[in-house]
Amino acid sequence: MQAAARPGLGLRTDGLALAEGEVARRLRAWGLRRVRVPLHAARPDAHDWLVDLPGAARRVLRALRACAAAGLEVQVEAAVTRPTMDLLPETVAAAAGLGATEVHLRLPAPAPDDRVAVFPRLGLAEPLLERADRAARAAGVALWVHGLPACALGAARDRMAPPEPILGPPSLLPPAPQVATCAACPGAPACPGAPAAYVALFGRGELDDRCSRPVPGRQMPDGEGPPGTPPPPRAGRAPATRLAFAVGQAARGALRGDPLAGVPGDPIPPSLTASFPPQAPTRALRQELCRLSQVGSPVLRIADDHSLLHPDIGDLLRECVRLGFSRVEVAGPVDRLLALEDRDLVALRGLSRVEAWVAGEEEQAGVEEGLSRVARLSRAEVVVRVVGAG
Numbered sequence: 001m002q003a004a005a006r007p008g009l010g011l012r013t014d015g016l017a018l019a020e021g022e023v024a025r026r027l028r029a030w031g032l033r034r035v036r037v038p039l040h041a042a043r044p045d046a047h048d049w050l051v052d053l054p055g056a057a058r059r060v061l062r063a064l065r066a067c068a069a070a071g072l073e074v075q076v077e078a079a080v081t082r083p084t085m086d087l088l089p090e091t092v093a094a095a096a097g098l099g100a101t102e103v104h105l106r107l108p109a110p111a112p113d114d115r116v117a118v119f120p121r122l123g124l125a126e127p128l129l130e131r132a133d134r135a136a137r138a139a140g141v142a143l144w145v146h147g148l149p150a151c152a153l154g155a156a157r158d159r160m161a162p163p164e165p166i167l168g169p170p171s172l173l174p175p176a177p178q179v180a181t182c183a184a185c186p187g188a189p190a191c192p193g194a195p196a197a198y199v200a201l202f203g204r205g206e207l208d209d210r211c212s213r214p215v216p217g218r219q220m221p222d223g224e225g226p227p228g229t230p231p232p233p234r235a236g237r238a239p240a241t242r243l244a245f246a247v248g249q250a251a252r253g254a255l256r257g258d259p260l261a262g263v264p265g266d267p268i269p270p271s272l273t274a275s276f277p278p279q280a281p282t283r284a285l286r287q288e289l290c291r292l293s294q295v296g297s298p299v300l301r302i303a304d305d306h307s308l309l310h311p312d313i314g315d316l317l318r319e320c321v322r323l324g325f326s327r328v329e330v331a332g333p334v335d336r337l338l339a340l341e342d343r344d345l346v347a348l349r350g351l352s353r354v355e356a357w358v359a360g361e362e363e364q365a366g367v368e369e370g371l372s373r374v375a376r377l378s379r380a381e382v383v384v385r386v387v388g389a390g
Helices: 021-029 044-051 056-069 085-097 112-118 122-139 154-159 196-202 243-251 282-293 313-322 342-346 361-378
Strands: 009-012 032-038 073-079 100-106 142-146 271-273 299-303 327-332 353-358 381-386
Touching: 021 032, 021 056, 032 056, 044 056, 056 073, 073 085, 085 100, 085 122, 100 122, 112 196, 122 142, 122 154, 122 243, 142 154, 282 313, 313 327, 342 361, 353 361, 361 381
Parallel strands: 009 032, 032 073, 073 100, 100 142, 271 299, 299 327, 327 353, 353 381
Antiparallel strands: none
16 A cells, blocks of 8 residues: 555545544555545434444544544545435534535435435435535535436535546445436536436436426516416426425415416417227326316317227216316217216216217117217217228
């Protein structure tokens, strides 16, 4: 080690071997100038759980004090994890108190079985990262954030670190593979993108949420409106996933039933289409219908050669007419629709139009009587369309 030392030499280590002051002093004498040591939480039990080594935190704390006393530049590195995320501000403050000049916060790359337990939710991390930033500024410590998308940092986004090589033994801290940035993201180096494993596990809702990317300079209305005003359609606005946004909305007072008040929506299409593949589970189809109903389009149309043949077509159409569309129009083979009981057809009142597809005049004659029953009980307009044999 002594022969290999050179001016400016730095060392990344778990710190356990530096707990004795003599080791740190000897390294300083050999030419070592700085060390970077992981301290994932100022609370020993949290750090020990993350590294799976009882007593590790106390040895790391002794090592940091010993390195600072030996005249080494001390840097601390902490993994931003689900169990330690709430502790970030106090961990940064503790690192400063131990003599650290830099604190590096890094999103980890946990093993697949540990991802749910270790990955922090980005929508909840923003206010804590901002508090950690304020703690670092108050202590005069340089704070750098690695591996997190820019939209997760809020006011701390200027703390995003450029890519850097990480040398040392495998641990929680090597950089996680990233996926492409969002359409509205400036991209690298301003944003490294999102961790691929995170997106695969939790989806892109927290990243694509337009509430996390407010339009610069746009004034948010106060959400007030006449009493009894129904909430506007979502118009493509997904439910907000950012804690900071929710806190801000709550501070604005009455939102008149619209938790996304002030967030611009997409143009509302005049109509939407739905499809009911016969093998698709009814639950999934109902979820999709609820999503479509929140867009705000006045017309829902179901028109293909299979949707009306779904085994639960009565329940699905009853769901359609209850979801607030001004018109619900269906078209296709009507065999299962004609087989519904009278009470099931009565429950479809609100259905606007039924277009029966038949293969020829002979089939047309066979369905007309059944269609008249559908029209009488559901009060829907009914028509027959000959689409040809086969």
